[in-house]
Amino acid sequence: MEGVAVQIKQEINEEEIKPPLKKKYNRPPTSRIVHDAIINVGSKEKGASVQKIKKYIFSTYRLDDRKTEILINNYIKKAVRSGKLIRCSGSRKGAQGFFKLATQKRTLPTVDKKTLQQQEGYIEKRSITNPSLQLVKEEGCEEERRRGCRVTVVMDVIDEVTVEPLLTSQFVKPYRLHYKQNDVKKIWDLVTLHESVSVIIYNTDKKKLILVRQFRPAVYYNGIPPEDRVDVTIDTTKYPGIRGLTLELCAGIVDKRKDLVEIAKEEVLEECGYDAPLEKFEKVITYRSGVGVSGDRQTMFYVEVTDSMKVSDGGGVAEEGEMIEVVELSMAELQVFIKQSEVNCPGGLLFGLMWFLQHKAPKD
Template identity: 50%
Template sequence: MNNITDIHYGPLPADSPYVKPFRFHYTQNGKQKSWDLLKVHDSVSIVIFNVTRRKLVFVKQFRPAVYHGIISGDGVEPGSIDMNKYPPEIAVTMELCAGIIDKPISIAEIAREEILEECGYDVPVDRIEQIIRYRSGVGTSGAEQTLFYTEVTDADKVSSAGGGVDDEIIDVVEYGIEEARQLTAKGTVITSPPSFLFGLMWFLANRAPKDA
């Protein structure tokens, strides 16, 4: 996954298909205000539990935004990135299976496709349960994310699928329930988004086997 070199960055092209920056103007209590925002796609995320082996199925991938957040937080300037001090591995996140809503099909179908493409399980829509919708990036985008839950078996695994499509590079990882529980322990530092922790804690509170 991590044969990553030649890291650099620059201004955002106006034709980006994923991010559209703009300025939002409004008046609040008689005072004119503005806020800089990003228009992005809504998305889905899925908690996947393999009941055959009692394992939670997560994904890992390199996230440029996380890498930039780390190096910019240390005051590193573009063009002066020490790849030995800041190897790409520092920005490999552990996440739920997820994807953007960019097709004219139901969000459950989007979730089904992501489960197959990223994790390699072929699951019918009627086994994918919608749990909750919430807003992410409330300071910048306010995009909606829908959390789903599905239980899979080893028989659902498609040998040729998983790991992402197109230019995605995704590793699939499995955690036992107690191992996953430790990710939420007090004092833990984890390179994961809030949606991952929320989905994990939802599972532990609502669907984890009682004897786990």
């Protein structure tokens, strides 16, 4: 009996030292809910937008939280790389755009590493010679590398560029103005544009300015010598798309019947991913830009954000064809940037940077 008692005691002790079972989490696999969403809300040709995918998942599975959104974004990016999902619209980075299920496993052609990276929509590091973009490249690459990620740079992959006369446009309306000045008859060719807003964004946690980088066709085209604009088709090998990349303030046109500050708030959320309260926005100035051609009105705001206000990656609205990269500029990089002899950026950015340095920049 004593031996039996010892054996029972040993069994009890073994049970006591066993680690407790982890509580099983009832969150369904991200792959399953994403595929389910695409099947239910997407079309066979165009697929489903990320916004519709998330809306379906939040309402169907009742998983409307930040962790679910991060899991969805991460899975979509991973699934595109592995071939489980296909990006249907645009060559945007990350979990943005429209996606559909792959019908078969993707096979990649046998090519050299650099070509393969470009086909996949990313490169590890691109050599940038434009001085106004050098700081952006260095800062962005180092941050991504610290996080163990590849750097996505696809905006400058431009090809099949052609030029034709403008007949109609929903954004630009050309006119010829006839007038008298000091009793002398004159004419002036001009265009009318939408009013716009721009925002100086400063992250107080990181102590960095938040800017945007994007491809501007007008900058690209006007950077080509006139003698090479004669042909309808532009030689993108000779004039690569990187020539059209600009550094700018977060901005957008006024095409809604809302207060300007509300439109500014929307642009900060869409382009840079920060959900800043309206009361945080401070009007800087209203001025005229393009005074020789358009004379359009732009209102500039200033807002301070924190890391806790970051709710998305930003990047613009995929459905509207926007392709925007969020850029963080430290105070040291800002000082170097404004001392360059030439920069690929609008005058509004330079004014905004100078205003920030004079009125808001930290003194230490």
